[in-house]
Amino acid sequence: MADRINGSVCLNHPNTPAVKRCAVCSKPLCADCVQMHDGVPYCSDLCWDNAKRTGLLVKNVEANKKSVAVKVFIRKVIYLIIIAALVYGGYYYYTHNKSKVDAQLKKAKSTTEQKLQEGKKSIEKGLPGDSKYKRDREKMVNEN
Ligand SMILES: [Zn+2]
Ligand SMILES: [Zn+2]
Numbered sequence: 001m002a003d004r005i006n007g008s009v010c011l012n013h014p015n016t017p018a019v020k021r022c023a024v025c026s027k028p029l030c031a032d033c034v035q036m037h038d039g040v041p042y043c044s045d046l047c048w049d050n051a052k053r054t055g056l057l058v059k060n061v062e063a064n065k066k067s068v069a070v071k072v073f074i075r076k077v078i079y080l081i082i083i084a085a086l087v088y089g090g091y092y093y094y095t096h097n098k099s100k101v102d103a104q105l106k107k108a109k110s111t112t113e114q115k116l117q118e119g120k121k122s123i124e125k126g127l128p129g130d131s132k133y134k135r136d137r138e139k140m141v142n143e144n
Contacts, residue, residue, distance in 0.1 A: 011043075024051050 008018040010030035018028030022043035035042045042048040094101055 022047050024048075 008021075008028035010016045010018050010033055011027045012033050013030050016030040016032070019031050020029050020034045020041035021027065022029060022034075023040045024047035025043060027043045029041065029043055033043065035044070035048060037048050037051075040051070042051065
């Protein structure tokens with residue numbers, strides 16, 4: 001047997017070679033006596049209970065916490081890579097299509113300026129002379 005413990009025999013069966021040691025009390029155990037819980041060998045329910053209440057379980061909990069922290073870290077790194085890729089992609093697009101982007105920006109700017117000018121003109125002109133609102137206002141002023 002590959003995982004046979006050299007020279008040890010089971011504490012309960014002196015004629016049977018031991019294959020594992022109890023993770024809590026280190027008793028040598030044969031394949032029939034060993035109890036496996038979460039991949040860890042124990043000699044008895046007593047040792048398993050002790051393990052659950054003390055060190056071994058704490059170690060497992062810490063290992064779980066660590067693996068969760070690693071997962072969160074990896075997720076953050078992936079998000080950062082995606083954001084960096086988007087930013088770089090935008091930058092790459094801009095540098096390789098600079099004239100196009102600039103032309104679009106210029107166009108947008110001139111359109112905005114044109115709209116502003118039109119707005120300004122229409123305010124300067126005031127309301128159109130034939131507007132119902134203006135006629136009504138003039139009528140009211142004349143009546144008073
Ligand atoms: Zn034990
Ligand atoms: Zn045994």
